[in-house]
Amino acid sequence: MRIGVLGTGGMAAALGGAWARAGHEVFVGGRDTEAAEVLAGRIGAAGHGTTAWAAGRGEAVLLAVPAPVAPVLAREHAGALAGRTIVDCTNPLAPGPGGVMLTTAAGASVAGLIGAAAPGARVVKAFNLVHASMWEHPAAAFGVTAPAVPFCADDPRAVEHVTELITATGRSPMPAGALDRAAYLEATAAFVIGVWWAGGAPSLAFPEAPGTT
Template structure:
């Protein structure tokens, strides 16, 4: 599979390295050509390039930039994302662990509207340090990765990429539910920063029967 990565930070490197090891053709693009080239070298990607070039390269494209930069990065792709599979791992979370999207559309919906892409929200619940595990599995088994999207073909593409990092895809509904996933992330970040283990809030499945 051809995978384009927009961004040259931690999430881009963590996920991109998995996909390179899985045998995919990966290219990296960023607003800093030098940093994009360096990340491509570090993870063994095929090459780097301009944002619009990378956006038009992949069978799937990962948007791995801070949410505050996402709209501008999408604009700089010049429409190359229209109709393409776009994986949104951004988090519109601001100071105080609150959503910067307030009561409006989710970050994923805004990215979909701005890009015209078939957006799948995924990989946003955990920090890059989690995604650097090889594979992304722990004592209880593979890490479940919630996916929100409206296009079945796009979802199937992203499911395969989740499996390539060692995770287990978890269908979480359409893109209209991405805002719930973003809010969950904001809540969890607050717990983690406070030193709490979110797992202690949830009973085992059999207790819910």
């Protein structure tokens, strides 16, 4: 698959690198084109350029930029993104008095805002629940059962694309409903990060009954 990666930070490097290693054609686009060139060389991407350039290169396009920037970028490149799958891996979070908090309005999601900004694109929420460093480990490092990647999507073609992208990392796709449920994934990220910051292990909150694995 041809994949445009918009962004040059940790998630762009982690996911773009995983997809390049899996044999996909990755095109890195950045607001800082020098940073895009450096990242493309580091992960073995097929090319690099501006965000506008990368937005028009992929069947799927990863938005790996700060959450407030993602809808703005989607609006700027709405024409290039039309008909493509946009993968939103962002989390709209900020520190609050009781821990990390969502910055979106109640019931809203960054994925929904992206969809409104680029109405001709197919938007998917995915890859937002684990830190970028986790993608540096092969799936086998986590045990016999591959870790799951929850995602929310409406469009069948977008589901096909994100399923292929998740599988390429060695993880297991976990459908979590339509795109209107993306706010739940973003809220889950707030919960998970809050538990991590408090020194806990979020996975312990979701035990399975003996004999079910």
